[in-house]
Amino acid sequence: MSGTILVAYATRYGSTAEVAEEIGDELRKGGARVDVRPVGEIDDLTPYGAVIVGSPIYMGKWLPEAQVFVERHQKFLRDIPIAYFAVGLSVAGGTPDATGKAEASMGSVRVLASPVDIGIFPGRLESDRLSSADQMIIRLIRAKAGDFRDREAVRAWARGLEMKIARV
Ligand SMILES: Cc1cc2nc3c(=O)[nH]c(=O)nc-3n(C[C@H](O)[C@H](O)[C@H](O)COP(=O)(O)O)c2cc1C
Secondary structure (H helix, E strand, C coil): CCCEEEEEECCCCCHHHHHHHHHHHHHHHCCCCEEEEEHHHCCCCCCEEEEEEEEEEECCEECHHHHHHHHHHHHHHCCCCEEEEEEECHHHHCCHHHHHHHHHCCHHHHHHCCCCEEEEEECEECHHHCCHHHHHHHHHCCCCCEECCCHHHHHHHHHHHHHHHHHC
């Protein structure tokens, strides 16, 4: 792998952006050059030798802008090492069913460009910051608010990724 690593993310309330920053920070510690940017700000992928794309899960799916990013750049992404990560609340318990559902949120992008690895991380839900539509949904699905993020799990995944990216 040569060139800079891009960590591209979608986010609605900021927690996935912070997870992306953690990943970028850990990769920099390992000596890599890394850009961490929202998917909507990226047009040109040619400076990048590897790309990591992440999104929160909403109603079982990645945010549309993250899906669109992979669709738009799929040709380029198929020729370089890539990885995906998803951030969601249901994975906080770590049950096989929840993990399977979180993996399914990445199903449609995995068929477009196959990743060297995927990461699934617990996220954060702050009920008082949500839009009224989102508040209604979380009341219906009885989601529990809180910050369930695990910085060390995120950083450990990023360290493992360095080796997988380098091998490609
Ligand atoms: C309306 C709504 C729907 C959600 N749906 C899911 C879901 O289907 N699965 C899941 O694991 N988490 C779900 N979550 C939790 C979010 O993925 C989690 O809060 C995440 O950290 C938000 O990321 P963000 O701050 O980057 O927007 C949902 C949250 C909201 C508000």
